[in-house]
Amino acid sequence: MVGVYFSGTGNSKYILEVFLKSCQEKAVALAGEDKSRLGKWESVMTFSIENEVAAEAIKAASELVISYPVQYSNIPKILVDFVVSHQEIWAGKKVFVIATMGLFSGDGAGMLARLLQKYGAVISGGLHVKMPDSIGDEKALKRPLEVNKQLVRDAKMKTKQAAEQFVDGRPLQEGLSFMSHLAGLFGQRLYFRNKTRNYTDKLKIDADKCIGCGKCEQLCPMKNIIMNNKTATSGDKCTMCYRCVNQCPKQAITLLGKRVVEQSIIEKYL
Ligand SMILES: Cc1cc2nc3c(=O)[nH]c(=O)nc-3n(C[C@H](O)[C@H](O)[C@H](O)COP(=O)(O)O)c2cc1C
Ligand code: SF4
Ligand code: SF4
Numbered sequence: 001m002v003g004v005y006f007s008g009t010g011n012s013k014y015i016l017e018v019f020l021k022s023c024q025e026k027a028v029a030l031a032g033e034d035k036s037r038l039g040k041w042e043s044v045m046t047f048s049i050e051n052e053v054a055a056e057a058i059k060a061a062s063e064l065v066i067s068y069p070v071q072y073s074n075i076p077k078i079l080v081d082f083v084v085s086h087q088e089i090w091a092g093k094k095v096f097v098i099a100t101m102g103l104f105s106g107d108g109a110g111m112l113a114r115l116l117q118k119y120g121a122v123i124s125g126g127l128h129v130k131m132p133d134s135i136g137d138e139k140a141l142k143r144p145l146e147v148n149k150q151l152v153r154d155a156k157m158k159t160k161q162a163a164e165q166f167v168d169g170r171p172l173q174e175g176l177s178f179m180s181h182l183a184g185l186f187g188q189r190l191y192f193r194n195k196t197r198n199y200t201d202k203l204k205i206d207a208d209k210c211i212g213c214g215k216c217e218q219l220c221p222m223k224n225i226i227m228n229n230k231t232a233t234s235g236d237k238c239t240m241c242y243r244c245v246n247q248c249p250k251q252a253i254t255l256l257g258k259r260v261v262e263q264s265i266i267e268k269y270l
Contacts, residue, residue: 001020001023001040001041001043001044001045001061001063001064001065002044002045002046002047002057002058002060002061002063002064002065003016003017003019003020003044003045003046003047003064003065003066003067004046004047004048004049004054004057004058004064004065004066004067005046005047005048005049005066005067005068006048006049006050006068006069006076006078006079006082006221006241007048007067007068007069007241008069008076008134008240008241008242008243008246009069009132009134009241009242009243009246009264009265009266010265010266010267011069011100011129011131011132011134011266012067012068012069012098012100013046013048013067013266014152014266014270015067015098015100015129015131015155015159016046016065016067016098017046018156018159018160018163019065019067019098019127019159019162019163019166020044020046020065020163021044022159022160022163022164023041023044023163023166023167024041024044026163026164026167026168027039027041027167028041030167040062040063041167045057049078049079049082050221054082055082055086055089058086058089058090058093059089061093062092062093062094063093063094063095063124064093064094064095064096065095065096065097065098066095066096066097066098066112066116067097067098067099067100068098068099068100068112069099069100069101069134069241070099070100070101070105070108070111071195071196071240072188072189072192072193072195072196073104073105073106073107073108073111073184073185073187073188073189073192074111074188074189074192074193074195074196075111075112075115075196076196076239076240076241077196077197077198077199077239077240078221078222078239078241079112080115083112083115083116083119084115087119088119090116090119090120090121091119091120091121092120092121092122093116093120093121093122094121094122094124095113095116095121095122095123095124096123096124096125096126096127096166096171097109097112097113097116097123097125097126097127097175098126098127098128098129098159099111099112099126099127099128099129099175100128100129100130100131100155101128101129101130101131102130102131102132102133102134102135102141103130103133103141104187104188105128105175105184105187105188106175106180106181106182106183106184106185106187106188106189107175107176107180107181107183107184107185108126108128108175108184109126109127109128109174109175109176110126110175110176110177110180110181110184111175111184113126113175113176123176124171125166125171125172125173125174125176126172126173126174126175126176127158127159127162127172127174128174128175129155129158129159130151130154130155131151131152131155131266132148132151132152132264132266132269133264134241134242134246134264135242135256135257136242136245136246136260136261136262136263136264137245137254137255137256137257137258137259137260137261138256138257138261139257139261142261142262145268145269148264148268148269149269151269152266152269152270195240196240199222199224199236199237199238199239200236200238200239200240200255201234201235201236201238202238202255202256203224203225203234203238203244203253203254203255204234204253204254204255205225205232205233205234205252205253206252206253206254207231209250209251209252210231210232210248210250210252211249211250212227212230212231212232213249214227214232215244215247215248215249216232216244216247216248216253217232219243219244219247220243220244221239221241221243222237222238222239223237224236224237224238224239225244232252238255240255240256242255242264245260245263246263246264246265247263247265248260248263251263
């Protein structure tokens with residue numbers, strides 16, 4: 001079994017790992033002494049789409065679990081580009097889609113499912129998981145630390161249950177129905193569809209706050225931030241993952257908002 005993810009602040013990676021570990025534990029319990037009954041759960045490997053061997057690993061697998069963060073009820077541009085630029089690797093793959101979100105997506109899993117189906121994948125199910133909001137420079141969805149910690153505990157519980165059902169052959173079907181499609185479309189996508197259609201050039205780096213540490217350059221999955229003479233400069237290839245905003249030690253980076261309200265990464269909530 002191969003797990004694949006894109007994750008800005010760690011939520012989608014964490015949920016994928018919980019899901020796959022729980023599946024494997026359940027499979028081991030069911031197999032008992034007879035290890036030959038482990039089947040596809042004998043080996044589990046996980047790859048970020050940022051890893052250059054991810055496409056090869058997907059090509060070699062017959063079954064996949066893919067996890068990603070919803071952006072405006074849509075798929076991050078970096079993930080769309082990954083799927084489309086490797087369109088030959090999806091045919092015949094059985095895929096379970098996990099979408100993580102701060103509040104609501106309608107058809108988060110359905111969005112990616114439809115794109116993968118276009119290239120021949122067969123969708124086995126979908127899971128929606130509510131996690132801490134990653135938009136570090138917007139107040140709207142901010143919750144107190146304890147509330148976020150509880151949210152992650154609840155998310156872990158839900159994911160473990162979904163994994164048990166998956167191994168039992170009853171995978172959840174969240175976000176895949178026609179009604180979910182309508183909810184995603186009218187809930188957000190129609191109003192915000194242009195936000196994720198292209199990469200953005202809107203990332204701002206406050207030169208007065210920046211100390212030139214280079215962390216943002218190292219973290220960015222798009223190589224959208226370049227260091228020059230201890231000065232960080234952003235380009236027009238930002239996929240809005242919010243990794244740099246949430247990890248800059250000087251809170252010098254913003255994207256949608258004007259100032260960093262709270263830096264959010266999964267490790268804070270575990
Ligand atoms: C640009 C952007 C747009 C987002 N849009 C939505 C949204 O439409 N609905 C929602 O529930 N959460 C939304 N979120 C929140 C993330 O989906 C959520 O925090 C996710 O778990 C982050 O996962 P990650 O750490 O794997 O990147 C958005 C986050 C970002 C950065
Ligand atoms: S992480 Fe922040 S302080 Fe460090 S170089 Fe980037 S913007 Fe500057
Ligand atoms: S510039 Fe920041 S928010 Fe944009 S893609 Fe790079 S790390 Fe993500």
